[in-house]
Amino acid sequence: MAFELPALPYAFDALEPHIDARTMEIHHGKHHQAYVTNLNNAIAGTDAEKMSIEDICRTISKYPAAVRNNGGGHFNHSLFWTVMKPGAGGLPSGELGDAINAAFGSFDNFKQQFSNAGITRFGSGWSWLLVSGGKLVVSSTPNQDNPLMDIAEVKGTPVLGLDVWEHAYYLNYQNRRPDYVGAWWNLVNWEEVARRLKAVK
């Protein structure tokens, strides 16, 4: 079965003022849709058609660049939409909050490390909070790579991801990536991050 664009779990304008409606409309309806379409074209008639996007990512070194770029794009954006929510942000609580404090010393340390990973990523890419070898760590990947991929520098299961491609923020923030990253923390859906962390364990 072909991969499909997942519906956004909120309206295009729901994340304003932090992310504007026009950016969301183009990002979801054009960029993510293109990754899905191009992925389906790239795997047409191959065994990958029967695989999950996660399993494709885990064995990505066996595939051509079109699968790596578009399959990564599909997985990454599918995660990205769910880890944001209108009126969210604040501090993670419960087991997730404890795990972040244990791994990074404090929430502020984590936030700084994760933000820097995105701000200092040259060109396009992502910053991640992931479980790697049983530990919570921060990493960054170029382009549409992700930590599931067998070619990733830091491998593991991502529970939070931030898109720092210019298409994610340019209309509103132009060259001010740090402002976008700073505003994005007001949207983090910690319940979804906690759910993903629990699923890893």
Ligand code: MN3
């Ligand atoms: Mn994007």
